Amino acid sequence: MKERSLILALGLAGFVVMADNWVVSPILPAIARAIGVPAAKAGLLITAYMIPFGLFQLVFGPLADRFGKKQIVGLSMVLFTLGTGLCGLAMGMVDLALYRGLTGVFAASVMPISIALIADVVPMERRQAAIGTFMGIAFLGQGLSMAMGGAISHYMSWRGVFLTYAALSVVSTALLLLVGRRAPSTKNPQSQFLKPYIRLLGESRSLSLYSVVVLEGILIIGSFSYLGALAEHRFHLSDLEIGLVLTGFGAGAVVTGRLVGKLVPRIGRSNAISLGLGAAALADLILFSGKGRVPGLTVGVLLLGVGFMLAHSTLLTLATEFARAARGTAMSLVAFCFMGSGGVGTAIGGKLIGSMGYETFYGLYGVALLALVILARKVVAVSPELEFLGRKAPHGPVAQPERG
Numbered sequence: 001m002k003e004r005s006l007i008l009a010l011g012l013a014g015f016v017v018m019a020d021n022w023v024v025s026p027i028l029p030a031i032a033r034a035i036g037v038p039a040a041k042a043g044l045l046i047t048a049y050m051i052p053f054g055l056f057q058l059v060f061g062p063l064a065d066r067f068g069k070k071q072i073v074g075l076s077m078v079l080f081t082l083g084t085g086l087c088g089l090a091m092g093m094v095d096l097a098l099y100r101g102l103t104g105v106f107a108a109s110v111m112p113i114s115i116a117l118i119a120d121v122v123p124m125e126r127r128q129a130a131i132g133t134f135m136g137i138a139f140l141g142q143g144l145s146m147a148m149g150g151a152i153s154h155y156m157s158w159r160g161v162f163l164t165y166a167a168l169s170v171v172s173t174a175l176l177l178l179v180g181r182r183a184p185s186t187k188n189p190q191s192q193f194l195k196p197y198i199r200l201l202g203e204s205r206s207l208s209l210y211s212v213v214v215l216e217g218i219l220i221i222g223s224f225s226y227l228g229a230l231a232e233h234r235f236h237l238s239d240l241e242i243g244l245v246l247t248g249f250g251a252g253a254v255v256t257g258r259l260v261g262k263l264v265p266r267i268g269r270s271n272a273i274s275l276g277l278g279a280a281a282l283a284d285l286i287l288f289s290g291k292g293r294v295p296g297l298t299v300g301v302l303l304l305g306v307g308f309m310l311a312h313s314t315l316l317t318l319a320t321e322f323a324r325a326a327r328g329t330a331m332s333l334v335a336f337c338f339m340g341s342g343g344v345g346t347a348i349g350g351k352l353i354g355s356m357g358y359e360t361f362y363g364l365y366g367v368a369l370l371a372l373v374i375l376a377r378k379v380v381a382v383s384p385e386l387e388f389l390g391r392k393a394p395h396g397p398v399a400q401p402e403r404g
Contacts, residue, residue: 002182003122007134009179010114012172013077014138017110019145020084020103020165024049027149030158037093048097053104054340060109061116061332062193068185069117069328072109074177080106081169088162111138112335116327119320120186128317129261135313136257139305140250146228147243196329206322206330208379210337212372213315216277217338219369220308222345223284223362224249227301230287230358235294248298252305260313269314270377276311277373279303284366288359312338318380 024031024045032042064072083103090096115131122130152161200206227249228242237245264272283303290296315334322330352361 003126003130005179006121006183007118007130008137009172009176010073010118011134011137013073013110013169013176014114014134015141016165016169016172017080017107017141018138019141019148020080020107020169021049021053022142022145023149023161023165024100027153027158027161030153031096034158035091035093035096042093044093045097045100049100049104049107050343051104052101053108054336054343056105056108057112057332057336057339058197059332060113061329062196062326064109064113064116064328064332065196065326066187068187069113069120070180070183070185072328073113073117074173074180076106076109076113077169077173077176080110081166081173084162084169085166088159088166108335112331113328115316115320116331117183119327119331121183124321126261127320128264128313131316131320132257132260132309132313134257135309135316136254139253139257139309142250144243144247144250146246150243196326197333200322200330200333203322206319209315209318209322210333212273212376212380213312213334213337214341215368215372215375216311216315217341218345218348219284219365219372220280220304220312220345221338221342222349223280223287223304223365224308225342225346226349226353226358226361227287227297227304229353230362231297233358235297245294245298245301248301249305249308252302253309256306256309257313260310263310264314269318270380272314273311273376273380274373276307276309276314277369277376279307279310281307281366281369281373283307284362284369288363288366315380 028042028045031045032038035042060072060076080103083099083106086099087096087103090099114134118130118134119127149161152164156164201210227246231237231242231245260272267275280303283300286296286300286303290300316331319330319334320327349361349365352364
């Protein structure tokens, strides 16, 4: 029960952070009008958030290993709440960009360090189910963010969006600090900053997995980034309608996150990665071929969420075993690879859409995801102990779980 309470508290924190991560996009025109700048210039607010969000992924991992994961997550949520509230009180472009940058800095720690904390608390045989539940709750925030932001901005104002998110963050932070008091605080005072990263990138097994995560981020985040634009271009949906359709991504992720703990031990982790990437490929190919049909768009969005959760939660679970004394560092590197490459995939996607159109873009990314299925099966090493954990191994007893 203590594990469950901690996972739910961390999931709610992740929900708020992931919702905040994407919320500026639907309210950008309203912000631009209010502060009197062109929409293109207001787009710098996204950059002001994303750059520190990406870079500080690498900073917080070693800090969490040295000073304690629950301490770093708790402090980060307090300062994230402050930054989000200040965004709602900003008077101009400069101070709003500064507050968004501050928010991005402290948002960076929540997802990777929460997963590292879960790995410390939850034994291996229940770990993927726990990670899947946490990620499902968190990415529901991403899926709902556009609908929530558009609706709040429509009925209140763009300031109301940030103030509402700050209020939600106060609740999640208070719950996390209350529940987190009973969580173990694993610290490694000898933890170094660069050495764990060098070691992780210098070993073939971990490097192969990180390489797959980079390609996964390029293709899956790149695909997700243009779903709203595709819906507007193809079906002329309103912002609120687009947000409701994109909620399917979060719904697919939540449902799959609840099922992975039972599904993956049955099919094996290698097959889970292949099935997840294959589902994401099918989603892109549906989007490629579904011109003129809103149900096809809805199914594609839902399937992309299912594929993402199945593949990514499995990759994350494997990564928790790479550096048991430096899990914060290992998970920060995964997050950096995924989010950083997602920005690259979004940029590449924009170029492809501008020159070839949405259909060609989704067709190419769908084919690339199919190729990634083959590559992942060749390069991601899954040990027999991890592959058969939770079910009877063919040549011996079930491996005993490692406890963080």
